[in-house]
Amino acid sequence: xxxxxxxxxxxxxxxxxxxxxxxxxxxxxxxxxVIAAVLIPFAAAVVVGLVVLWxxxxxxxxxxxxxxxxxxxxxxxxxxxxxxxxxVNAAQAPATGDTTTPSGTATREVGLCEKxxxxxxxxxxxxxxFVEIVQPDAPRQLHEGQGVVVAYAPDAPHDLQYSVTDxxxxxxxxxxxxxxxxxVVVVGRMRGVMALIALAASFAVLTLFILxxxxxxxxxxxxxxxxxxxxxxxxxxxxxxxxxxTSVAVIGTLVSLVLIGLLGSLFIGWASLSGNTDDSTGxxxxxxxxxxxxxxxxxxxxxxxxxxxxxxxxxQTSAVWELHQADPxxxxxxxxxxxxxxxxxxxxxxxxxxxxxxxGAALPLLLLFSIxxxxxxxxxNSELVAVEIVRTLIGSIGLVASVPVTTLLAALVVSAxxxxxxxEAGASAPVRxxxxxxxxxxx
Numbered sequence: 001x002x003x004x005x006x007x008x009x010x011x012x013x014x015x016x017x018x019x020x021x022x023x024x025x026x027x028x029x030x031x032x033x034v035i036a037a038v039l040i041p042f043a044a045a046v047v048v049g050l051v052v053l054w055x056x057x058x059x060x061x062x063x064x065x066x067x068x069x070x071x072x073x074x075x076x077x078x079x080x081x082x083x084x085x086x087x088v089n090a091a092q093a094p095a096t097g098d099t100t101t102p103s104g105t106a107t108r109e110v111g112l113c114e115k116x117x118x119x120x121x122x123x124x125x126x127x128x129x130f131v132e133i134v135q136p137d138a139p140r141q142l143h144e145g146q147g148v149v150v151a152y153a154p155d156a157p158h159d160l161q162y163s164v165t166d167x168x169x170x171x172x173x174x175x176x177x178x179x180x181x182x183x184v185v186v187v188g189r190m191r192g193v194m195a196l197i198a199l200a201a202s203f204a205v206l207t208l209f210i211l212x213x214x215x216x217x218x219x220x221x222x223x224x225x226x227x228x229x230x231x232x233x234x235x236x237x238x239x240x241x242x243x244x245x246t247s248v249a250v251i252g253t254l255v256s257l258v259l260i261g262l263l264g265s266l267f268i269g270w271a272s273l274s275g276n277t278d279d280s281t282g283x284x285x286x287x288x289x290x291x292x293x294x295x296x297x298x299x300x301x302x303x304x305x306x307x308x309x310x311x312x313x314x315x316q317t318s319a320v321w322e323l324h325q326a327d328p329x330x331x332x333x334x335x336x337x338x339x340x341x342x343x344x345x346x347x348x349x350x351x352x353x354x355x356x357x358x359x360g361a362a363l364p365l366l367l368l369f370s371i372x373x374x375x376x377x378x379x380x381n382s383e384l385v386a387v388e389i390v391r392t393l394i395g396s397i398g399l400v401a402s403v404p405v406t407t408l409l410a411a412l413v414v415s416a417x418x419x420x421x422x423x424e425a426g427a428s429a430p431v432r433x434x435x436x437x438x439x440x441x442x443x
Contacts, residue, residue, distance in 0.1 A: 049226035224299030252406030320410035343403035
């Protein structure tokens with residue numbers, strides 16, 4: 001390790017530390033012990049939590065045939081004919097369009113409807129065909145050769161057992177995912193590959209642990225804390241390496257998650273948010289009444305904030321590390337002040353991003369309130385919007401707090417690392433003496 005550095009000039013030595021994606025300079029053995037003393041018990045607690053709460057799969061239940069709880073198969077549109085809507089039997093009203101007025105009375109569209117013949121391509125009824133009527137004002141129109149998702153109702157009359165519930169989007173979604181993965185690998189190279197592996201690991205924790213554990217009846221908050229901690233450890237160390245710099249980011253993220261959990265628990269209870277606000281949560285509550293829906297809401301706040309927290313804490317830690325390596329004489333106070341100036345810019349952009357992300361997700365709901373000409377106070381007081389407001393504000397508070405916390409931790413760690421500073425000075429000394437000998441030789 002020392003001989004390559006002694007053969008390079010000062011510019012080469014500085015360049016080795018000039019980019020945040022380069023390897024972090026090793027810290028002293030004492031600091032590594034201190035960091036390990038904090039993180040090893042935490043990681044052990046996460047592993048114990050995973051073992052104790054491991055669900056072993058989602059519990060079985062009898063399908064209701066409602067919403068996402070329907071049996072589905074794949075299908076294909078094999079033929080489409082135009083028919084007069086007045087000649088269509090009302091019993092054949094399609095599932096692909098809304099055929100009711102605001103008052104709830106059924107209507108018959110005037111004009112030409114599409115009579116689509118659908119072939120079931122999977123399941124025990126593979127090859128069976130049925131007819132679907134699509135009205136001219138339906139939001140989703142079908143075309144010949146199109147893949148569709150069909151719902152199967154075994155208890156319905158034979159002619160009404162199958163109906164089109166959605167279109168098949170597997171190919172465009174898979175293609176988009178492939179383009180995303182290719183872009184990440186081309187630009188990020190090995191870091192990009194590790195980021196994709198960490199993403200797969202995060203989804204594995206979510207689908208194999210968090211969701212089944214909540215369905216089994218475990219406390220949603222406890223499950224979210226254990227699951228989010230596991231995701232955090234996997235993602236940060238896989239993407240950024242096992243180093244003191246990454247460990248400081250992990251500790252900063254952990255402190256912020258604790259703050260988000262405490263604030264969420266307080267204000268979700270204080271604001272009397274039930275978490276049962278739409279058809280999906282209503283269906284979940286109906287199928288699994290033992291699930292604490294307000295706890296599920298809090299779990300969603302914690303998991304939703306984790307991704308942005310990782311970005312903030314890693315960026316702040318890297319910034320302080322690079323400031324220290326650019327000027328090893330900077331003390332903790334100067335490092336903190338310089339790092340927090342970078343953090344303020346990060347806060348402004350990240351908070352705005354988080355608010356706009358939630359606003360975009362709730363845009364249809366906000367449009368409904370706008371159509372009803374409701375006041376801002378009325379809109380904000382409704383649980384549908386109040387949930388998003390509380391979620392946004394709690395996540396934003398955690399993000400804002402993560403900047404000074406992580407910056408302070410990083411500044412204290414690198415400024416206390418006197419061994420690392422001495423190592424750098426010792427590594428650069430042979431270079432200076434070598435250049436001095438070359439100058440004397442010229443004279």
